[in-house]
Structures are given as structure tokens and as C-alpha cells.
Amino acid sequence: MWERVYRKVKGPRVEFVGVALKDTEAASREFVKTYGLTFPNGYDDGERVARAYAFVYQPYYVFINRDAKIAxxxxxTLSEQELTARVQALTR
Known part of the structure; x- marks a missing residue:
């Protein structure tokens, strides 16, 4: 679902970044491969990203606006339609 939305909305003003938490780096890579994710993905060793954005639950979505602020x-869980709508709202 994430890849379909990414392909639909990607452009110069939209980027997706996946961050794996509470998993091994190998499992994270396998997830990316299994689901054919082409957007940047990383492994949060030590959960530094999770602490910086204060999330403890997965999935967790952070929508950042054009001013680099959390919108x-x-x-x-978001449906494909909900995720698409939230991303498109940021690009208007």
C-alpha cells in the first residue's frame, strides 16, 4: 500500500521515508525487499528517531510540511485513500 501511494503522489514536494523500529536490520531489509519499497528506508538502531519524534507505536505517520515543520x-493504520488524502492536502 505504501509503495502504491508513493508512486501516485511522489514528486519534487513529496518524499516518503520508512523507519524500522523494534526489529533487526536484516528483518528491515527483508521487509523492504518483500514489499518492493523504492522510497528511502532505514533502520533505527537504538531508536533515536523514535525518541526524536516521540513515537512508540507502529505504524506511526509524521507529515512534514514545505516549511520542514510537523504538520x-x-x-x-491508515487506508490507502486516507494516506493519499493526507499527503495531497500538504501539497496544495
Whole structure:
């Protein structure tokens, strides 16, 4: 689902970044490979990113606006339509 939305909305003003938490680096790489993710993905060794953005739940979405400020955050599952709408709202 993430890859489909990414391909639909990607452009100069949109970027997706995946961050794996509470998993091994190998499992993170396998997840990326299994789901064919082409957007940047990383492994949060030591959970530094999780602490910086104060998230403890997965999935967790952080939407950053064109001013590099957090516009909104969402904890939990988003449908493909909801994720698309949230991203598109930021690019208007």
C-alpha cells in the first residue's frame, strides 16, 4: 500500500521515508525487499528517531510540511485513500 501511494503522489514536494523500529536490520531489509519499497528506508538502531519524534507505536505517520515543520502525526493504520488524502492536502 505504501509503495502504491508513493508512486501516485511522489514528486519534487513529496518524499516518503520508512523507519524500522523494534526489529533487526536484516528483518528491515527483508521487509523492504518483500514489499518492493523504492522510497528511502532505514533502520533505527537504538531508536533515536523514535525518541526524536516521540513515537512508540507502529505504524506511526509524521507529515512534514514545505516549511520542514510537523504538520500532523497519526498513530495507527491508515487506508490507502486516507494516506493519499493526507499527503495531497500538504501539497496544495
Amino acid at each position: 500532523s502525526a497519526f498513530r495507527g
